[in-house]
Amino acid sequence: MTVTVEREKLVLIGNGMAGVGTIEQILKLGGAYDITVFGSEPHPNYNRIMLSYVLEGSKTIEDIILNDRQWYADHHITLHTGTTVIRIDEASRQIITDNGLSVAYDKAIIATGSNSFILPVPGSDKEGVVGFRDIADCDAMLAAAKQYRTAAVIGGGLLGLEAAKGLVNLGMDVTVVHLLKDLMERQLDHTASSMLQAELARQGVKFAMGKQTVELTGDERVNGLRFSDGSELAADFVVMAVGIKPNTQLARESGITVNRGIVVDDYLQTSMPDVYSVGECTEHRGTCYGLVAPLFEQGMVLAKHLCNVPTQPYEGSVVATKLKISGVDVFSAGEFTETSEHTVISAKDEWKRTYKKILLNNNIIVGAVLFGDVTESASLQKLVKQGAEMTEEIYSEVMGTGCCGGGAKKSLSVETMADEEIVCGCNGVTKKAIVDAVTENGFTTVDEIKACTGATRSCGGCKPVVEQILQFVLGDSFQQSAKQGICSCTTLSRDEIVAEITSKGLKTTKEVMNVLDWKQAEGCSKCRPAVNYYLGMIYPDTHEDEKESRFVNERMSANIQKDGTFTVVPRMYGGVTTPEDLKRIADVSLKYDVKVVKVTGGQRLDLIGIRKEDVPKVWEELDMPSGYAYAKSLRTVKTCVGSQFCRFGTQDSMGMGALLERKYERLDFPAKFKMAVNGCPRNCAESCTKDIGIVGNDGGWEIFIGGNGGIKPRIADAFCKVKTDEELIEVCSAVMQYYRETGNYLERTSEWVERMGLEQIQQVILENDEQRKELAARIDFALAQVSDPWKKMLDDQETRTALFEQAKV
Numbered sequence: 001m002t003v004t005v006e007r008e009k010l011v012l013i014g015n016g017m018a019g020v021g022t023i024e025q026i027l028k029l030g031g032a033y034d035i036t037v038f039g040s041e042p043h044p045n046y047n048r049i050m051l052s053y054v055l056e057g058s059k060t061i062e063d064i065i066l067n068d069r070q071w072y073a074d075h076h077i078t079l080h081t082g083t084t085v086i087r088i089d090e091a092s093r094q095i096i097t098d099n100g101l102s103v104a105y106d107k108a109i110i111a112t113g114s115n116s117f118i119l120p121v122p123g124s125d126k127e128g129v130v131g132f133r134d135i136a137d138c139d140a141m142l143a144a145a146k147q148y149r150t151a152a153v154i155g156g157g158l159l160g161l162e163a164a165k166g167l168v169n170l171g172m173d174v175t176v177v178h179l180l181k182d183l184m185e186r187q188l189d190h191t192a193s194s195m196l197q198a199e200l201a202r203q204g205v206k207f208a209m210g211k212q213t214v215e216l217t218g219d220e221r222v223n224g225l226r227f228s229d230g231s232e233l234a235a236d237f238v239v240m241a242v243g244i245k246p247n248t249q250l251a252r253e254s255g256i257t258v259n260r261g262i263v264v265d266d267y268l269q270t271s272m273p274d275v276y277s278v279g280e281c282t283e284h285r286g287t288c289y290g291l292v293a294p295l296f297e298q299g300m301v302l303a304k305h306l307c308n309v310p311t312q313p314y315e316g317s318v319v320a321t322k323l324k325i326s327g328v329d330v331f332s333a334g335e336f337t338e339t340s341e342h343t344v345i346s347a348k349d350e351w352k353r354t355y356k357k358i359l360l361n362n363n364i365i366v367g368a369v370l371f372g373d374v375t376e377s378a379s380l381q382k383l384v385k386q387g388a389e390m391t392e393e394i395y396s397e398v399m400g401t402g403c404c405g406g407g408a409k410k411s412l413s414v415e416t417m418a419d420e421e422i423v424c425g426c427n428g429v430t431k432k433a434i435v436d437a438v439t440e441n442g443f444t445t446v447d448e449i450k451a452c453t454g455a456t457r458s459c460g461g462c463k464p465v466v467e468q469i470l471q472f473v474l475g476d477s478f479q480q481s482a483k484q485g486i487c488s489c490t491t492l493s494r495d496e497i498v499a500e501i502t503s504k505g506l507k508t509t510k511e512v513m514n515v516l517d518w519k520q521a522e523g524c525s526k527c528r529p530a531v532n533y534y535l536g537m538i539y540p541d542t543h544e545d546e547k548e549s550r551f552v553n554e555r556m557s558a559n560i561q562k563d564g565t566f567t568v569v570p571r572m573y574g575g576v577t578t579p580e581d582l583k584r585i586a587d588v589s590l591k592y593d594v595k596v597v598k599v600t601g602g603q604r605l606d607l608i609g610i611r612k613e614d615v616p617k618v619w620e621e622l623d624m625p626s627g628y629a630y631a632k633s634l635r636t637v638k639t640c641v642g643s644q645f646c647r648f649g650t651q652d653s654m655g656m657g658a659l660l661e662r663k664y665e666r667l668d669f670p671a672k673f674k675m676a677v678n679g680c681p682r683n684c685a686e687s688c689t690k691d692i693g694i695v696g697n698d699g700g701w702e703i704f705i706g707g708n709g710g711i712k713p714r715i716a717d718a719f720c721k722v723k724t725d726e727e728l729i730e731v732c733s734a735v736m737q738y739y740r741e742t743g744n745y746l747e748r749t750s751e752w753v754e755r756m757g758l759e760q761i762q763q764v765i766l767e768n769d770e771q772r773k774e775l776a777a778r779i780d781f782a783l784a785q786v787s788d789p790w791k792k793m794l795d796d797q798e799t800r801t802a803l804f805e806q807a808k809v
């Protein structure tokens with residue numbers, strides 16, 4: 001005898017993150033339902049959050065699909081995409097759709113989300129005006145960026161700023177039009193807002209602040225905006241990001257109680273029996289949420305309720321936000337505007353461009369704002385959510401004042417987290433689920449945890465905590481399973497980083513670290529200068545050098561000595577000077593009490609022992625180019641006397657040395673770079689220990705590469721012989737650029753030649769004329785962008801004062 005058990009019919013209306021998240025929970029709990037899902041969009045469930053990354057170019061639509069059609073089939077779920085439900089008929093218990101379907105339900109969930117709020121101003125229905133809500137909007141933005149130049153994004157909230165940065169990345173000229181004086185005024189205080197605006201401006205976003213749009217101008221297509229103060233802004237594409245409106249039409253038309261959203265009780269029950277609501281369309285205790293974490297919390301309660309699993313009621317959520325713009329770290333949780341009731345803890349670092357503020361009410365942590373460094377975001381979010389009391393221990397942890405870290409860390413560490421504590425707010429994943437994935441399934445990487453539990457698959461904000469849990473459970477084997485990267489902040493190699501920067505169009509170190517999932521948001525002293533170098537090498541014309549990422553000598557364009565004084569080394573091209581220059585050096589040395597004037601191994605003069613505050617004045621009065629003695633770039637070109645005076649000389653080594661030094665000075669290399677030019681094979685200027693050594697020979701030149709006289713001496717390899725000065729310069733250019741493009745940061749040519757192999761370098765440069773010329777052209781382009789740092793510094797009173805008259809280094 002066959003017994004068929006009639007399963008209850010559950011219908012989900014709205015195929016978005018909140019609704020499908022609830023279904024996933026029901027499946028996990030073993031809920032016995034026949035499930036049908038209706039969605040207006042033609043796609044299966046996708047990660048709406050990630051649309052910002054699709055626009056930014058770091059993800060594709062395929063990457064953001066959360067549940068493909070096979071998933072629905074595998075779970076026996078009937079899916080109707082491109083189908084809008086128009087009514088729930090309570091009397092007949094039928095769900096009615098716009099294409100004439102009528103499906104019976106025992107239980108129904110409304111998860112219809114929100115719609116973009118479109119400003120009701122004349123012209124808002126013109127062609128070229130979109131919201132930013134779904135894949136269709138995202139496609140429209142990607143298409144517009146190919147065809148049009150100028151865009152306006154109305155609204156300086158989370159969505160508007162993410163849209164604006166995405167459009168800038170697509171090459172558009174973008175202005176954010178914001179109603180108020182502060183961006184993200186719903187999440188940030190004035191200080192964080194202004195730091196955010198400055199950072200985004202640095203990244204190419206323009207702003208029109210305090211502007212109320214009263215009309216969108218143009219004929220059929222929009223061509224601009226008119227503001228209430230009479231001013232106008234040209235724009236051939238407009239994105240409205242001024243907030244969202246809960247999508248309540250279906251509920252309203254079905255007779256369900258609706259306020260701003262669909263009103264529910266603490267078990268997500270609407271006013272209609274057996275009809276529930278989760279997600280952005282829902283209003284719970286007067287609040288409609290617009291972030292995923294609360295929606296998943298609602299979904300968890302509803303899933304348990306529908307599966308008859310005992311559950312606490314849903315009592316509302318504490319929200320935290322993180323702006324998803326590569327290289328712009330902003331976090332906000334709970335309260336952020338101080339009143340007389342708050343105790344405020346804050347720290348602002350203008351040099352590092354970071355800001356941290358924590359608000360206490362009766363010593364309870366009620367809110368936090370972070371800018372620039374969001375390392376503590378997960379801890380602070382947890383503390384705000386728990387309503388934790390501030391203690392010395394927590395203070396030293398979150399404000400980074402603990403002397404030895406260990407003790408303070410414990411209070412917030414994953415060790416002390418309860419099993420049921422949610423680690424990934426976006427996907428409702430608990431600590432226990434992650435620990436089980438490691439201990440029961442043997443998973444060891446974040447990617448495996450993501451595939452198994454869903455943690456980290458949405459905003460990614462929980463990744464550091466997931467990693468901490470992996471580390472906690474796996475101990476040393478976590479480290480072992482991790483691939484070695486350029487430093488402990490990443491598992492990516494130099495080549496992988498350079499490839500990612502190029503393919504994803506990443507522009508700043510922060511952006512690189514953010515998009516490439518650095519373990520430490522701020523990086524470390526190893527990777528920051530390296531990434532800054534790679535960015536400058538890849539984008540010689542547009543990369544804005546990040547001084548803060550450089551080592552101290554490079555930051556200050558001066559060499560600090562062990563007694564705190566500085567040295568000044570002016571250029572002497574090819575080791576040649578003049579009586580006039582020598583006289584000026586002598587005068588300045590006397591005036592500023594220079595302790596020692598040293599003739600260096602690179603044939604120039606080193607003025608040692610200059611007081612910090614005198615350094616700019618010394619440069620000003622010397623009026624000579626900087627010798628870059630502090631930089632990873634061309635230091636000196638040592639020369640012998642050569643054919644101008646030496647009776648053995650066959651080539652003008654002094655002339656060629658000076659020419660080469662002038663040509664290649666100031667450009668960044670992976671490491672310092674030294675050259676020598678000799679007039680004949682007697683080699684008085686010691687070419688064999690230089691990165692490039694040149695020897696006059698047989699009426700032409702012989703070139704040697706990869707020599708080093710330092711800690712690990714290496715005799716340079718004979719590279720090739722050339723006949724003319726032009727050929728010499730072309731080969732030198734190509735070698736240098738090839739080294740710049742393939743060298744690891746801090747790798748001298750002696751190591752580079754060993755690693756790459758001499759033959760490989762010869763093959764690239766000598767056997768392929770076109771390739772050699774292209775390399776030479778690329779270094780010429782890069783050289784055209786450089787300028788003397790001291791010339792700039794002397795004209796920039798603010799930097800000069802900050803670096804030499806006030807700042808600690």
Ligand SMILES: Cc1cc2nc3c(=O)[nH]c(=O)nc-3n(C[C@H](O)[C@H](O)[C@H](O)COP(=O)(O)OP(=O)(O)OC[C@H]3O[C@@H](n4cnc5c(N)ncnc54)[C@H](O)[C@@H]3O)c2cc1C
Nearest residue numbers: 014016017018039040048084085112113279280290291292
């Ligand atoms: C670009 C962007 C970036 C974001 N970034 C973040 C972030 O970083 N962090 C964060 O927490 N949140 C973020 N959000 C917000 C987050 O995506 C939403 O809170 C979440 O997706 C809402 O889920 P939902 O299921 O309630 O609604 P939705 O995702 O809107 O899903 C509702 C679905 O129901 C469908 N539907 C509507 N009416 C009907 C009907 N009558 N019949 C059938 N189907 C219907 C809709 O077409 C839609 O597909 C972002 C939003 C956007 C647009």
Ligand SMILES: NC(=O)c1ccc[n+]([C@@H]2O[C@H](COP(=O)([O-])OP(=O)(O)OC[C@H]3O[C@@H](n4cnc5c(N)ncnc54)[C@H](O)[C@@H]3O)[C@@H](O)[C@H]2O)c1
Nearest residue numbers: 155156157158159160177178179241242243290322323324
């Ligand atoms: N990273 C994230 O967490 C993230 C990213 C994108 C979107 N979202 C969510 O998506 C939803 C929509 O985002 P949003 O930024 O549109 O909503 P929002 O309500 O957070 O911000 C809208 C902004 O537009 C401004 N504004 C309102 N009227 C305006 C006008 N006439 N002219 C100029 N500015 C005006 C407001 O002052 C406000 O700052 C929100 O729920 C948000 O939380 C979150």
Ligand code: SF4
Nearest residue numbers: 640646649679680684
């Ligand atoms: S290398 Fe030759 S040309 Fe140069 S100084 Fe020595 S002997 Fe003279």
Ligand code: FES
Nearest residue numbers: 424426458459460
């Ligand atoms: S908290 Fe957003 S993905 Fe985990």
